[in-house]
Amino acid sequence: MPLELNMQINLVIYSLVGGFIAGILFDIYRGIRGINSIKILIIIEDILFCILIALIVFTFLLYTNYAFLTPYVYAFIIIAILLYFRFISKYFYVSELVVFKIFCKSIRVLLKNVWYPLKIIAYKITDRRK
Template identity: 75%
Template sequence: MPLELNMQINLVIYSVIGGIITGILFDIYRVIRGLNSFKILNVIEDMLFCVLIALIVFSFLLYINYAFLTPYVYIFIVISTLLYFRLLSKYFYKSEIIIAKLFYKLIRILLKNIRYPLKMIAYKIADRKK
């Protein structure tokens, strides 16, 4: 039984969205991964990322279009991922790096501000024991 036209259009649209989600998650992974010097860790991280992406995209397609996994769904996911990398990835990646640096700076400042009162308390306790 062939699918209705609106169902086929929904499949294509959601496949494109799935490909864009894959590209965005890959950019996030690139920021988190950074530069590891251990090749074996890179291979393990890459395999785990592929499994995670497969689970996320399959869950997305299962929830949205009841997992009609036809060949053109995969084709549109690949095409939309490639278009994302070609058109949007450089801007998204730059903004992710800026956000990651700001987040790192915020965490560093918070930890220093939390650590300072704890140091003062520890010094006062150490002075009382003498």
């Protein structure tokens, strides 16, 4: 029994969105994982990431198109991932790194500003002159 046209269009659109979600999550994972790691840990992390992505994309497709997993759904997910990596990934990854650096710098400045008065108070308490 063939699906209605609007259901097929929804399948294609949600498959493309699922592929873009997978690409974005891969860029986030790539930023978290870093470059220099132990090989066995990289293998374990990659396997766990693939399982996580499969669960996320399947859950997304389950809620949006009742998990019709036909071959063209997989094809459009792959097409969306390839389009994402070709046109969007480099900009998203660079902006992700910039946001992460700004976030880390803000946290570092905040901790130093909070830590400094606490350090002064600790020195005042411990430096009692008798």
